[in-house]
Each structure stands twice: as structure tokens, then as C-alpha cells.
Amino acid sequence: MKILVVDDEQDIREAIGRKLRREGFDVVLCSDGLEGWKAFHTDRPDLVVLDIIMPGGMDGLTVCRRIREIADTPVMMLSAQRITEENIIEGLNAGADEYLVKPVRLNEFVARVRALLRRAQIASSDTDQNYDDGYLSVDLHRRQVYVKGRKEHLTPTEFKLLAVLIENAGRVVSQRDLLEQVWGREYIDDVYYPRVYVSQLRRKVEQDPANPVYILTEHRIGYRFEKQTRQGE
Amino acid sequence: MPVISPVLLPINGFTLALALGFLLIIAWYDIHRIINQFFAIFLAMATIWNAGFFLVQIALLLELPLSFMGFASGIAEIGFSGASVALYVLVTILAGIHTRRFRILAFISLCVALAYNGLLIITRREIGIQPSSGVSFFYFLIFDILTLYFLVSYRRKIQNVGIIAGITIFILGQLFNFLNPASGIASLSATIGATGALILSFALVQQEMITPLKNQRSQLEAMQRVSLAITGGIATNSVLKDITEQAVEWLGADAACIFIKKEDGLELVAPYHLPERFVGWRIQAEGTLAGKVTTERKSVFVENYKRDWQGNHDMPLAIETFGSVIGVPLTSDEQVMGVLMVITGVQGRLLGKEDMHRLELLSSQASIAITHGQLFAEQQTLADQLKKLLISTENPVLAIDRKLRLIFANPSAEKLFAIHGADVGGSILNLIPAATLPPNYRTVLKEMRQNRVYIYEISLAGKIFFCHLAGLGDKRIEGWVAVLNDVTELKELDRIKSEVVRMTSHDLKNPLQAALANLDNLRDDVTDNNREGVLLAASKIEKHLERMNRIIGGILDLERARMSLTRLDLCTPADIITNAIDEVLDIALEKNVELQVDLGTETSDFRGDTGQFGRAMVNLIENAIKFTPEGGSVRVQAYNDDECVTITVSDTGIGIPPEIQPHIFDRFFRGQQPGAEHISGSGLGLSLVKAVVEHHRGTIRVESEMGKGTTFILSIPAAH
Numbered sequence: 001m002k003i004l005v006v007d008d009e010q011d012i013r014e015a016i017g018r019k020l021r022r023e024g025f026d027v028v029l030c031s032d033g034l035e036g037w038k039a040f041h042t043d044r045p046d047l048v049v050l051d052i053i054m055p056g057g058m059d060g061l062t063v064c065r066r067i068r069e070i071a072d073t074p075v076m077m078l079s080a081q082r083i084t085e086e087n088i089i090e091g092l093n094a095g096a097d098e099y100l101v102k103p104v105r106l107n108e109f110v111a112r113v114r115a116l117l118r119r120a121q122i123a124s125s126d127t128d129q130n131y132d133d134g135y136l137s138v139d140l141h142r143r144q145v146y147v148k149g150r151k152e153h154l155t156p157t158e159f160k161l162l163a164v165l166i167e168n169a170g171r172v173v174s175q176r177d178l179l180e181q182v183w184g185r186e187y188i189d190d191v192y193y194p195r196v197y198v199s200q201l202r203r204k205v206e207q208d209p210a211n212p213v214y215i216l217t218e219h220r221i222g223y224r225f226e227k228q229t230r231q232g233e
Numbered sequence: 234m235p236v237i238s239p240v241l242l243p244i245n246g247f248t249l250a251l252a253l254g255f256l257l258i259i260a261w262y263d264i265h266r267i268i269n270q271f272f273a274i275f276l277a278m279a280t281i282w283n284a285g286f287f288l289v290q291i292a293l294l295l296e297l298p299l300s301f302m303g304f305a306s307g308i309a310e311i312g313f314s315g316a317s318v319a320l321y322v323l324v325t326i327l328a329g330i331h332t333r334r335f336r337i338l339a340f341i342s343l344c345v346a347l348a349y350n351g352l353l354i355i356t357r358r359e360i361g362i363q364p365s366s367g368v369s370f371f372y373f374l375i376f377d378i379l380t381l382y383f384l385v386s387y388r389r390k391i392q393n394v395g396i397i398a399g400i401t402i403f404i405l406g407q408l409f410n411f412l413n414p415a416s417g418i419a420s421l422s423a424t425i426g427a428t429g430a431l432i433l434s435f436a437l438v439q440q441e442m443i444t445p446l447k448n449q450r451s452q453l454e455a456m457q458r459v460s461l462a463i464t465g466g467i468a469t470n471s472v473l474k475d476i477t478e479q480a481v482e483w484l485g486a487d488a489a490c491i492f493i494k495k496e497d498g499l500e501l502v503a504p505y506h507l508p509e510r511f512v513g514w515r516i517q518a519e520g521t522l523a524g525k526v527t528t529e530r531k532s533v534f535v536e537n538y539k540r541d542w543q544g545n546h547d548m549p550l551a552i553e554t555f556g557s558v559i560g561v562p563l564t565s566d567e568q569v570m571g572v573l574m575v576i577t578g579v580q581g582r583l584l585g586k587e588d589m590h591r592l593e594l595l596s597s598q599a600s601i602a603i604t605h606g607q608l609f610a611e612q613q614t615l616a617d618q619l620k621k622l623l624i625s626t627e628n629p630v631l632a633i634d635r636k637l638r639l640i641f642a643n644p645s646a647e648k649l650f651a652i653h654g655a656d657v658g659g660s661i662l663n664l665i666p667a668a669t670l671p672p673n674y675r676t677v678l679k680e681m682r683q684n685r686v687y688i689y690e691i692s693l694a695g696k697i698f699f700c701h702l703a704g705l706g707d708k709r710i711e712g713w714v715a716v717l718n719d720v721t722e723l724k725e726l727d728r729i730k731s732e733v734v735r736m737t738s739h740d741l742k743n744p745l746q747a748a749l750a751n752l753d754n755l756r757d758d759v760t761d762n763n764r765e766g767v768l769l770a771a772s773k774i775e776k777h778l779e780r781m782n783r784i785i786g787g788i789l790d791l792e793r794a795r796m797s798l799t800r801l802d803l804c805t806p807a808d809i810i811t812n813a814i815d816e817v818l819d820i821a822l823e824k825n826v827e828l829q830v831d832l833g834t835e836t837s838d839f840r841g842d843t844g845q846f847g848r849a850m851v852n853l854i855e856n857a858i859k860f861t862p863e864g865g866s867v868r869v870q871a872y873n874d875d876e877c878v879t880i881t882v883s884d885t886g887i888g889i890p891p892e893i894q895p896h897i898f899d900r901f902f903r904g905q906q907p908g909a910e911h912i913s914g915s916g917l918g919l920s921l922v923k924a925v926v927e928h929h930r931g932t933i934r935v936e937s938e939m940g941k942g943t944t945f946i947l948s949i950p951a952a953h
Contacts, residue, residue, distance in 0.1 A: 009743050009746070009747060011747040011750075011751065011773050011776070011777065012743065012746050012747045012750055015747065015750035015751045015753075015754050015770075015773065016750060018754050018766070019750070019753065019754055019757070022754075022757055022761075053739075080739045080742035080743050080746065102742045102743065102745070102746040103742055103745045103746040103749045103750075104746070105749060105753060106749075106750055106753035106754070107753065
């Protein structure tokens, strides 16, 4: 497993790198956004850790958006700034799977890295159920989503979320269950994760994100996937 | 023998019938008036006199016996004497000097006349027609002369020309009675008397009936005029002037004025037909006529000022010019507020009690006017005070009406929005910049319904204001008022506060993160027995803790520098610069920035705090290194310039955009120019430098070119 760490603070990235190597990961260290963006191409990491405020005209959020344009690689944001929930949501909306606020202890950091990797892997191998109604087509085994016949890029977290909802199609999945199954036990209290990701997911799969038909909100309980009858093309 | 005139008889009868007719009218109009009663008696007597005369004429004509003649002339005698007495009483009543004593005297006289003439009729039958007996003449002399005397001395009181003429003619008629019968004029006596009686009755009808009715009308009209003045006009003095004018015209007086009660006496206002300089004339309450009215709370009537008034005088020349004076109190809530005084001149009309009562009617109206005026004045004072308050306040205040037209702007608002007095009445939308208007009217109105006030923020003329909008009027909104509070400084404080938060969150968290991460690694290294790792982690932890210490120290340094300069050493620029360079060498090496020092020739020393100035230099050079990309250079120079020591710090960094150059010395300001986002710092460095330089009575300025570099130039007065 290869992890790319981008942080302009040398001592932070080196300390993180040491820890990750000790835990058995391959590590690539970069000091600014552009360097990180290049390294992403050359080194093809399995997970990216990004600082937000970085020199060189390309900050963490930009790098994250660029990565999302071409790949589903899990991204973890790490920043000292932006402490409000809205700022965290902004980071998540840029396509990040995880948002950590400095200072973070390395044991917790490694645990989150592992959880994120696990999520990405499970999403790719868990099930062989498929869904297809002509408009939306989901191949759970091959991790591919087609909307109106066109391939849609989903992040690992988004795909995992969609997969869990489809497996429980017709039933309500509570916030807690979603957090536990998609993100992991450690995330039980991060209640705004499902909300942000569901809206992100709707934007990708729903015809009209404002009036969803697939992913329905059960107010204060959770979410429900509703199968649609096949539509003739 | 008197000439018998058959023509005169019907005239006499006709005249008397007319007089009786007038009598009937008067009696029917108001029989209870004493004047009407005595007029009736007088007329009855005059009729008897004429009737007697008539009988005598008849007797002469028909050559009736002498006894009848005596009887007839007796009746004429009774009528004649009675008429004299009744006329006398009538005049006393008209002159207003009538008393019970006069009436008794008159009654006794009448009885005597009746008894004597009655006796005469019974005892002396053959006396023939000789009417001018001694008694008749005696009565005529006494009463008619008295009557004439009163008539002359009270002519100003009686005034009615008809009455005076009638009485005079009647007396003239009676006088003819005593002329030689042979002249023939005597026979006209009764006719003239009857004519006099007719004129008198006509005049009386006019005075007692028509004039009062007319007066009633004029009274109502005056009242109406006063009421109109009161309700229409607010300026009290003009209303009071109207009241005095009405009082004068209504009573036929010559002048009037109003005295208003003040704490230390009475003040004259609203003079009418009095010199204007009397306005504001002050008199004492004790002893004066107006004072008497206020203390006794009732009207005072002085018929003849010179004769009757014993107290002090209310006005200069009063004793020389005043005839009758009436003062009536002006009251409100049982309190005497002032006095309405009406004056007639020495030659003017004599006022009477009834004038006083009429004036009292007017005074109640005047009281209302004064109360209104005082209320209005109080309100005016309040409004004035409010206006002064608004004008003197430094907060800009604007008021607009329902149609968004400007009603009021205080001087600060005029200055801020560049509007003038002439703009009042113009639409606010054209007077102030659109950006300063509230963004959404619907929200504003809703908010104001709920909270009575709407607050929003506006920026104008480089300042930030909180604009408080509130409705004008109690129930119905008549407009709105906006009060602006300058919160620029508060905003600056707010910015500093959030910068502190930002700084602690970012600048302290990064070293904290580095230290904690290394601490976690240290623990692992200890477990792994990795000696090299332990040493590395420990040195990193130390480095970052020191970095945090420096940031905290920076805050404290600045606070200290802002306070004052405590020490005054002799500072050598070369030493300070060398020390500072030593301190930042590591940072420069790490960043691969070249440090150049040019101390040139010998530089002067200056007085100051070596430690503090050293910190400032470190800050300045560190700052230069921070904003210089790798491979660049920082150059420090020192040289003498006139009386000053000049130190410059130049870098080949990214430069400072002109628009933020004025702010770089502000506390917690951090350049956000492109390429500088990642550069961490407390935002305190340059503000510390500035504070220190200023404490050394020096100056600091900056020259910068984007992409080329920045130069800071310090100038400190040299020590001698």
C-alpha cells in the first residue's frame, strides 16, 4: 500500500512518513500541491493525505478536486485551519473522504488511514448484486456506475454508501448504521458525513437532485434506496 | 286765558299713546328691571299731567263749571309734580347712582305732592286754572334741577343722546308751564313734555332692548373670533393680542392688556392701544390692581381710577390717563394664571359692573388660550432640546417620512453624506449612496414590526457604521429615523480578536502537530530501541516547542514595546545588526537565502533599549527571509544620514502590493498576496518593529516592487 503525504511543514510530513513506514506502508512525501499532483501521477498511491494551506498556488482543496476528476483514490485532508462544520463540509464537497483537524495523534491518524483503505477495498469486492433500471445501472462487483449509459466516477466512500443503500433497497438505513457500515465504528459521532455524502451522491445519480427518487431521506432516521421500474430507452 | 288749540289736543293724545305703546313693549320685554318700572311710573305721571291738561282744555272749550276746572288742574298738578319726581329717579337709575334712599325720598315727595294737590282739589274748588302753584314750582325747581345736574355730571355714563335729549325736552316743556300764560307758549308746555316723553321712551327702548340684542350678537361674534384665534393660532402672543383687541372693541374701552403671573410678580403681555415698550413690564403682586385680582381671585372694578384706586399703579402715567379699569382673573385648574385688564381713558366711556361680567366671559376663553400657549411652549422647548441634542451628537442621524423624503439630518449626517439643508424634502434614494440603503425592504419592515428596530452594517468614507433604523410615531408609522454608530474601531478590535484565534489555530497548531507527531514517533522509537530515532524526534520536539515559545514571546514583546521605553543605553548599530544576523543565520541557511551585511563606514550610536531594538531587527530580517524564495538574498545596511542613523533591510522577495502597504504595520495583519498564503507568522513582527522604532523617536517606511523585492528603511536620531 502506497500513501502520498503532501504537507509544507517538513517536520510534520517527515514524522508522519516515519510512522507510516513503521506501520508497513510505502510513503511518498511532497512539500507543495504541484509536487503532490505530479507525484500522484507518477507514483499511483492508494491513498492521499493533503494539507490544505500550501505554497505554490495549488492548495489541498485544488489538488483534491484535480484527483477526483480522474480517480477514486481515497483522500484525507489534514489542516490546522478551518474549524467550523461548514469548512469541513466544504472540504468534503471537494471530494475528500476524510477530514482531520491538527493536531492529530499518529495512532488515530493511522487507524483512520486503515479504515479509509478498508472502505475502498470492501467497496470493490463485497458483493455480486447488481442494479439496473435503464437510467441508473450499478455493477457492484466491478465497481462501476452508469447513468444514462455514461460512466460516472464515484469516490470509494460514495460507492460504498451507494452499495450499502442498494443492498438494503426498500428499507431504511439509520444514520448510525450508515456511519458504521460505510465509514467504520470510529465514525459513529460524525453525523454530518452521511448528509454531505448523500447530497454529493444525489448530484451524481439523480436526474433532479432537488427531488430525489432513488435515495430518499427519512427525516431524523436515515436514508432509503427506492428501486425504480425499468424505463425504456 | 290760554289759547285753546283743537289741533294740539289730538297731537298730545297721539304722542302719549305712542309713548304708552313703547312702555308696553318695554314692560312686556322685561318688567322686572327697575328702570322699566320707574319709566312706567314716569310715563304714567306724564300721562296724568297731560290728561289733567287735556281736561282743563276741554273745560275751557265747553265752559264747564269752575269746580271741574279745579279738579282737572289738580290732576294736572299731580301729574306734573309726579313726573318731575319720577324723572329724577329715572336719571339716578340711568346714572347708576340710584339707591334705596333716593327711592324713599322720591316716594315721600310723591306722597306729599299727591296729598297737597288732593287737598287742594277738595278745599279750593274755585281756584280756576292756575297750575303753577307754589308746590309745583317747588317740585320743579328741586327735582328738575337735580335731574339736570345728574344728567350733566353723568353724561359719560348715560351716553345715550336720545335719553338726554328726551329728558331735556321734557324739562323744557315743564319750564314752559311757568311762563306767562298770556304769551301762549304755556299752552305748548304739555305738548313739548309729551314729545320729550316720546323721545325718551324711544331712546329707552333702544337702550334697553335693541342695544342688548345687538350686544348679544357682537358678544357672540367676539367669542367666535376669540375662539377662532385660539384654535387657529398657536403663537400665544398673537392670540392674546386678539383677545385684548376683542375686549376693547366689545366694551367700547380704550386699551387693554394681559398680565401673566410669574414667580416674582406679574408680567405684561399683549398690550392693545398701549405702548409696545410695555411688553415685558413687571409689577409686584402686592398693592397693584392686577395683584389684587390674582390674590383675591375675583374681578376688580374701578369706576374712576383717579378717585377710587388707593393702591400702587400698574403702569406709568396710570393716574393721569386711566378712567375706569376692570381686571378679571384668568384661571386654569383653579389657579390664577394672569389678569385681563381693560382700561378706558379719562375722557372715555365709564365702565360698569355689567361690563365686568361680560369681560369675565371673555377671560375664560383667554385662559384656554394661555393654557394652550404654555403647553405649546413647553413642547417647543422639548423639541428644541431634542434638536440641540441631535445636532450636538456625533452620531449621524437622519429622519425620513413615509414617502422616503428627508425630514431631518444633523450636522454629522450632513457631513457624512454630503447633503445640505436644501436637500430636506428630497427623496432619500437620491441623497445617499445606494450601497448604504438596507438590502431588503421586506425584511426591514418585518424586523421592525417585531423588534421596533432594524440594525444593519454600512461602509462609507472608509468607515464602518452600524445603522439603527426605527419607526417614527406611536401607532401609525409616520417615518423612520436612522442613527449611525461608528464601529470602525470595534471592527478593528474584532479583526484583531479573530486574528488571534486564527493565529492560535494555525501558527500554534502546526508546531504543535509537529511536536506531537514526533512525540508519538519517540514512543515507538523507545519501544524499538531506535537510538537514532529517539534523538531525532527529541530534537524536533525541542525545535517546535521553541518555535511556539517564540510566537508567544512575540506577542509579549509587542505588548511590552507598546507600553514604553524603559531603558536608555547607548546602542551601536553595528553590534545590534551583527547579533541579529547571528540569531537568524539558521533560518537563512535552512531556506537557502543569502545574508549580506554592509555596515559601511563608522556609524553613530543612538540612545535606546538594545534588547528591544535587537528584537525588532531580528523580526525585520526574519520577515525578509520568510518572504524571499529559496536562492534569494537579504541585505542589511547601516549608514549615517544627516543627524540620523539609517538602517535598511532589502530582500529579493515577492514584494508587497501597493494596496496593502499601508496596513503591513497593523497588528495581526498578514499579507495575503499571491505566493504568501503559506508563509506562517504571528502577524505581530512588523507591528513590533514599528512600535520599537517609534519609541526611539525614529521612522520606518517601506519601498517595494512586486516580484523584485522589498526594502524597509529605518531612521533613528543619532546620539551626541
